[in-house]
Amino acid sequence: MTTDALLDVRDARCVIPTPKGDIVALGGVDLPLAGGEVLGLVGESGSGKSTLAKFVIGAPPPGARTSGRTTVKGVDLAEQSPERARELRGRHIGTVFQDPMMALNPVVPIGRQISEAPRFLLGMSARERRDLAVELLTLVGIPEPERRLKHYPHQFSGGMRQRVTIAMALACSPDILIADEATTALDVTVQRQILDLLADLVEQRSLAMVLVSHDLSVIAGRTHTTAVMYAGRIVEYGPTARVFAAPRHPYTRALLEAIPRLDADERSRMVAIPRAPPDLAALDQGCSFAPRCALATDACRDAFPEPRGGDTHWARCIHTGEQAE
Amino acid sequence: MTAVAEVPAAPETERSRPSPRPHRGRLAYRLALGWIVLLAVLAATAGLIAPFDPTAPAGPARLAPFSDAGHLLGTDSIGRDVLSRLLYGIRISVAVGVGATLIAVTAGVLVGLLAAYYRGWVAAAVNVGTDTVLSFPPLLVLLALAAVLNPGVPALILSLGLLFTPPFARLTRSAALSQMELDYIAAARSLGAGAGRIIFFELLPNSIRPVISYSVVVVALVIVIEGSLSFLGVGIPPPAPSWGSMIASAKDHIALAPYLMAPPALMLVLTVLAFNTAGDHLRNRFSGSAQ
């Protein structure tokens, strides 16, 4: 494949050793991201979404064995020295994590936290950095930014903290924004504010964004492309509208059905996916969804299916195209 | 007097670290455990395997160097067999270490749990109590209690136990306080469980882990302190062969027979090292899997 993509991840693998055996958190993931594209990454808890995000930003879980390559703006990071790779990532990729309280150093004033990366990556002077911090705080909608620079993270509400981390992520004017469950810890009303803010920023600054969430509803209205993860692999990939309208993987379908819907009939019965998610330490070579899949056949258990259905919308299921009815 | 109470930091501050390097320090831990087990066996069988009576002179040899005349580690200034004294010394050193720690753990855990459960004035009283003990010059406590109770192993165990109670109380309290926040305590309460039940069935088993790993370290600390006290001449009275008193008396002859100091000092260092290593390992293991 060509690398006109802004970000290109190829065959990302990540194995985490634990006392109970090796966990295959990523089992070979490809992920291209074009400029200006908003990609949604969904999947159940433990499916490897965060691991993928961490892989991209170069911070795999401690002790993990990783392989695969990441190309940012045509530069293969694997060919760079570790320091250079870190700099490049810091320069081009901004990251927003789930829990802002965890991502902010509790004992450093937020002004400094926002402006320290430009000091080292862009060589900004103290004055410029201060102005930048004020500008960014204004941008993310924090009132009285000058006064707030000296405040510590605990002096902000949850939503404001998340805005601060977004300001931090934007400090070096990155091209890519990775938001890992950036709104899960927030309330619905605040969640909506933040998602709106992110959408505005993507538009204004023509950023590419990876929006990671376990909640399909969050992905639905906010992304161009959707990738569905299951047990460390992307099992379905395609334009968001098509994935929601005509899911090709039985897992995606099951997930969509399981979402409790506000617009459903009152007192309608919620739908569950039978049986428990797979144990990542004991995957066999077959389709990892097979044990929970109504369509599963012996063929599913032989080998993990290759993507089917074309470049723009594909699914890793040999039953792609078959209807569940 | 060396340390009383390097108070450990609040337990399990580390967030769940899913086992970074599960095999780390295994070998050292096994060696340490092996040493401790060996000590236990030697202590139990000292009477059988010690070649000589530890308090009786073994013939005319005095200050004999190593492996002289059947004395593998030589003889001390009184002419007693160093190896035999070393073996019997395990009993005393370990008895003091373990005994004092047991007292401290029992009292400290009980007090700590009460403070965590009742808070309010109970907690304030426990605070005052532990600070009182902690702010006492330890030497005074040891000397005074020894004078009151007649110096000896029981007095030493008791006073060291008392001195080490506060750190255990604090450790337990902070561990238990964080447990008190958890809903299983509320759940037990809503099922009608009373104070005793909650303290002993719910709090205790969940707060005990940092205490266990710390207590192993305290055993080592106490063994060293016993040595220091003998060194200052206020420890266990002779002829009981504690390692500390062996080192102290070897120091009197350091110019004539410097080798005399090696066996007890080495024994002490190895044992302390073993207990420390075991304590570290337990702490790592507990904080790795305590979720």
Next chain:
Amino acid sequence: GTSEGPPPGSGGEARIVLGVDAVRGLDPAHLFNLTPSGDANRMAAIYGLLFWVDSATGEVHPQLGKSLTSNEAGDEWLMTLREDVEFTDGTPLNAEAVKFNYDRIKDPDTASPLADMLDGATVSTDGEYRVKLSLDEPNLAFDTIIATSLAFIASPTAIRNDPDFANNPVGAGPFKLDEWIRDYRMTLVRNKDYFRTDRPYLDQVTYLTLRDPLQRSNMVATGQADAAVPGSELSFIDVAESDGMRVASAGTGGGVMLMLNTAQAPFDDLRARRAIQLAINTDDMASVIDPGSSAPSSLYGPDSRYYTEGTLTAGDREQAENLFDELAEEDGPVTFTVSVPSSGLFVRSAEYLQSRLGEFDGVRVEIEILDNASLDQKVFSERDFQLSVQIVHVSNPEPNLAKLLATDGQTNYMGYSNPEVDQALEDGRTATSDDERLRAYNTVEELVAEEVPVLPVRQQMPYTIHSPDLEGLVLQGDGSLLYDRLQVSR
């Protein structure tokens, strides 16, 4: 030690390490820690001595005093003083001053531990420089008592005027107190008005204190100090000599003794005391408790007039066993506790006794280690003990041996009472001829060997370790130095 050495050097400082500080001050009426490693050395430097006793021979010599003579019977003593001695505050050291000091000791309000020494003595002046001492009971060895226990005279003016006199001592000795920082150091400077214009040689004496005896010797070895009194263990002598240090020593009598409390079971029974005596090989014990030392063969030192080789009985295990068996049959095993202070020599002695006597059937020995306060109380004051270990110096039978063995003796903690011994001591005191005295003190020695109220187990040898630079060390009394003779060659 050397007495008259090379041509007198002048100036310089001697740093001397002692074991304890003069915690309770330096009032001569309240002599407490009067050991060479404690206050005896400081007192000797500040007050000087009226008369002093040669540690080895027991002979009395004058220093600040001129002469000390008695009448034939020994109940009238005349002390003649020099006319040119002044205290550093200008007060003359005359008969008045001596009387004042002695009367102060006798005064019950002073509560002086030396009061016993002057029991039955009346002090009067006879002219400005003569003091008359009239004794109720004759004592021909009273000069020794004066030289050992009553040799320090302080300025009466200072005592009268300064309530804190103990901390600001004023004497007529070769040095005077300059600075005293407790537990750090005490600095003495040359007394320019010392009666001998050519002495002292040194400009300054500095005392340091260090508890640990080995460290004291280390300090001299590394040149940090010029002299040290390591303590009671003789084993440091060998170490010091092998490290190139010099040792000034004197073989005196007495030494480490087992004290058997004759007022309490089991040692109220002579057989038990004899059994102990027979059971112990003192040569062996000496070399164990203090490697390199040996057992004394007499109560008196090898250079003493009264010394007779081999008066103390040698051990005999078999007899001891028999005696123990006999006792055990009557009242069960001989059980007793050894009460000792917590320092190495004494603890080792106790351990030695326990381990050696433990080999006999029918003997059971416990050890009790006591801190100083408890030792004072239990052993010395209440005398509630069975066996203890003490060091007793006997450079001359008077006064120490008399204090130890006489029925009312001050240090007779054993509660020992034997009219024969009392008589012999009395005879020794009043004997007019040397032969008579020799006989009396030999009788005492024989009785001690027979009745065993005490059992000497290690010889005594006061000593001071010093660097080759320091010269003129003469040991007096229990082993402190004569300060007007010290000099450094640097």
Next chain:
Amino acid sequence: MTPFLTSLTRQLAHLVAVLLLVTMAGTALISLMPSEPAIAILGPTATDEQIAEFNAEHGYDQPLPVQYVQWLGGALTGDLGNSIHSGEPVVDTLLDRLPVTLQLTVLALLLSLAVAVPLAFAAASRENTVLDRVLSRTASGVLSIPIFVLGVLLVYVFAVTSGLFPVAGWAPMSAGLGENLRYVALPVLALALAEFPAFYRLLRSDVISTLNTDFIRTATVRGLPRWYIMLRHVLRPSSLPLITVAAVTFGRLLAGSVVVESLFGLPGLGNLALQSVPSQDIPMIQGIVVLVAITYVLINTAVDRSYSILDPRMRA
């Protein structure tokens, strides 16, 4: 009342309660000891009348509570009585000894921190490498050597054989700083060696856990240089437990680096305690107890306050 005042009064009440209890327990403990101060002072030759007089003079014939209250009355006016040994005011003696112990303690603490902090950072940032293992094993090893063995070894190596430092003894600041430092060097080294492993181990594990927090990972991911992260982001959050332990250690050393003081003959509080307790110098013992307790409580209060400086979350 403002929250600040409330917490202050609570702390004060705590302080007072602790001090009262400590001094009471001190008085009781001393009185339980079987030997009598009178004999310790007057000597074994003292007569019964002399003892009675001594006891009356010092109030030791009164019932214990009365003795305590009288002592407390004095203590409140800053009069801790006179040592019954030296006759000097206890306060003076304590003030004489305190600087020695204080200097010893402070220097030892600084030295051990100066060694422990860089080593801990070096080991933590290379967790589980050879360097880390070697450092950690060394620390555990040193931790296992009792200080009295350590002290004797140091004396032999640095004083007796090489003559680099004095064997023992003390020189006050007034004797010149150089001289003072020469004397204090070995005791400080002994104490620092004994204490540094605890700091090292604690800080190492705290730095490791800080390094594992999300905010450090975020900082790393943002491309910040390693040294900057260590300095700005790791040091402060990792230092809280270290401060607690350092403070406790400080209090403990003040109360008695007895072994070191006695081995090196330093005129400090530890040595004073070692002399006073066995010789029954009651006012002095009580004085030491008060001094140590006050220091301990004050240090704890200071640590509490320092938390809020280091961790803005704790500022009310």
Next chain:
Amino acid sequence: MALLEVDNLAKQFKVAGGVVNAVRDVSFTVDEGQTLSLVGESGCGKSTTGRALLGIPDPDSGSIRLDGVDLTSAPPRDAAEARRKAQMIFQDARSSLNPRRRVKELVAEGLVISGVSREAARQRVDEVLRAVGLDPAQVADRRAAEFSGGQCQRIAIARAMVMRPSILVCDEPVASLDVSVQAQVVHLLEDMRREYGLALVFISHDLAVVRSISDRVAVMYLGRVVEIGEVGRIFSSPGHPYTRALLDSIPMPDPRQPSRGAALGGELPSPMNPPSGCAFRTRCPMARQRCADETPQLRTLGDGQQVACHFALEGPES
């Protein structure tokens, strides 16, 4: 008479730097077999209300009548007796299970405390474990720490059900679960309710789940109930501007669905110094002076729907 009657409940917490009014003046009733949901944003006092019902901890003021017994004023023995009829499933199921104890002990604990014999207890434990879909033979001897979130939720439900309560307080029972298992737990609760005629107090911030399970809904904001009523009424015609904003903020799992209404501005106020008057006024599109001066009381709009807003039902434009 209602099974549960709550009147003017209030609870404060002392925290560093001040006092949090976690619950203020909350009243509601729950009938037998009925489900009342408490919804609202994080920190609005849902859990505090739910827990106060069980006395962990007791409220500062207000009354709770369960089956006619006033739990806050009855003699402790009677109150304890009455309280057994109420059981709770905690927000975080895992932390509500003592990790060191075996499942059978956990579930039996309530019975043991109330003096049921060991044998009888074991039977009932097996029974109830089976009822929540766990195989007693497999799970009884394992410890809670070994189970997944969904399984822990089931064990917690079993522990509550074994006491045969007449009312069950469920604090966010599905919030920490994946969508794929959420339904399983919700189904289980509904089955239990049907089978035992259980009343539920269901706490959740997820309105979609609430809609599918409840009869009535109470919406809370900063410690107060701002709206309460039939589930259908609330969802179709919310009276309080906050309820409306809440409903509008919920994302729809449908890329084509346009966002409804305007997003709320402003941040959640700190519960330590809530705004004067109507707490919602700082974020309310229709706030006026009156909202700052006067705290609105619940008033009935009709059909049992009550709203605490001075301008309920008025559109933002008016």
